[in-house]
Amino acid sequence: MSEIEPGRPLPPGEAGEAQEAEQTRVPRRVIGTPSPAQARTLLADPEANGEPPAPRELPAGPDDPAVAKTAERIVAACFVLSMLASIGFIAAYVGLEVHSVDATLRSNLALGLSMGIAFMAIGAGATIWVRSIMPDVEQVEERHPLASTTQERAAFAKTFKEGAEASGFVKRPLLRRTLIAASVPLAVAPLVILRDLGPLPGTSLRHTVWRKGMRMVVFGPNTPLRAADFSTPGQMITVAPQGWAENQDVMAKAATIIIKFAPGELIPDRPGSPGTVMNWTVDNIVAYSKICTHVGCPAALYEQTTHHILCPCHQSTFNAAQGAQVTFGPAPRPLPQLPIGTDSQGFLIATSDYRVPVGPSFWELGASGFRGGNE
């Protein structure tokens, strides 16, 4: 009887039956209690066989009463602090408005701080309680064997076999086969659903809205730009196709930067030496896709001294003077160059769409996409 945990009384009706079951199997134990192998109790039971109480295993009090006295006050203070913080949490939740950004920030700060203090103070109090008030005794807990007994395993095998026979799964092939037939389409159904992750992009990755004659507008104010107004070497600006600047789906592909160079700075494209396609520039103004060819971040950190275009995400570096060839980083190909010109009023226009797909490289891109500049 002494193995039964004093803290876990069994329901009266089931007590006898459960105890019987207990004794045929491994004796029930709770982690952290002494091993039943040594038949010890935590609480002395004077009625048990009339024996004298077992010798005390844990000291009755703390090692150092003076330390414990101080610790008790600290622990109590921690718990009171936690209580106040919890009340503060409730008060902050009820009392603080969240109808503006500033108010929400204040509310979040108050809620997080009070809840953090509430939990931390309970934890700190409990730790101090354990460390300074409870006696410091090391205990070794023996691990019991995990495997069931031989009889139990034999009994399970017997039950399983009999159950299988009684179910008729082997004797009734009609049931067995129709059950299998029922499960196969059920397993295929998710595959059919996955198909709807599409449709495939088709040729949409290969085109942007840029067309011959389409004006470039400064992104933001969306005003068209004359080549003569973009005349200081070292200038850089983000442009959008006119009429599309507000359409984010379009801009995800069509965003373009234009850069003004001093005469002679651009390195022209030559056979065997890729560079800037000079026919696609106007007055040393050159246009490149703003979408990095690595994974599509906006690559527009432009250093006018080195002519480097950097991508902020993974430090891909492109040489803007030389057809945005990759000089560093994970980008696999140059930023595509947009053919540009001017219209009759001197405004900057595109003279065609990008000649190679913009943005992150993809499986079906083909080798031509990797040659920057001239196709």
Add this chain to the structure above:
Amino acid sequence: MSWITARRRRPAAGYAVLLLGLIIIGVGYAALTTQGSPASAANPGVVSSQTIAQGKNLFELSCSSCHGVNAGGTSQAPSLVGVGAAAVDFQMSTGRMPAKDIGPQVPEKPVTFTTQQIHAIAAYIASLGGGPTIPSAAQVSPAGADTALGQSLFITDCAQCHNFDGAGGALTNGKYAPALNRATPTQIYEAMLTGPEAMPVFSDTTITPAQKRDIIDYITRLRAEPNPGGFSLGRIGPVTEGIVGFLGGIGVLIFFAMWITMKRRGNHDETAES
């Protein structure tokens, strides 16, 4: 002292000393490297030949060793003919010029010249070849500006380098885009107009003066934004937040885990420390 002596051999003493040392070094470094704020630039006055002569004198004393006697440039520094008064005012009012030494990028320093002296030098440089002029207070005032358009322009053309919060960021080969926290509206305007160092030029024909004021308005309003959680963490986004989360948050958790399992002094089989 006896309090320290009694506790110096505790298991946590080493960690406590290390932590204290790190805090002292961190606070000390931050205190020693804090720079003075740059002097604010006033409006340029009427430029007289006398001012230009004064500027020429100052230039020959402080600038010509690198930029050449007539600002024509040397192997060490570029020609300043045609850079304009705005470029001189930006470089000198932020303390970048005169440069102490030639590195990947000239850092901001405490300003050593008065506004009047800077304007005199600017007038001298402008007299050599024109260029952008120093903007007036009205030109850089954000009063009545369109903050939303300013944000749109800032996010599109400035945030790549200067961070969406104006906190700055790294470029290549040791260059960097500086933080915009301390820049005056005049300096921001001049930087856009002249494109100092690696920064591209945003001339008045591309980003109009009104749009420049919108951008200045957005930048100055950003500074007044509250910091969620009470700490700015440099306002550079997930990097510092991650560092604080890992080193701070997980560090505290490790400390608690060690504290909970730490062996107590003076238990049964050990003699207490004398």
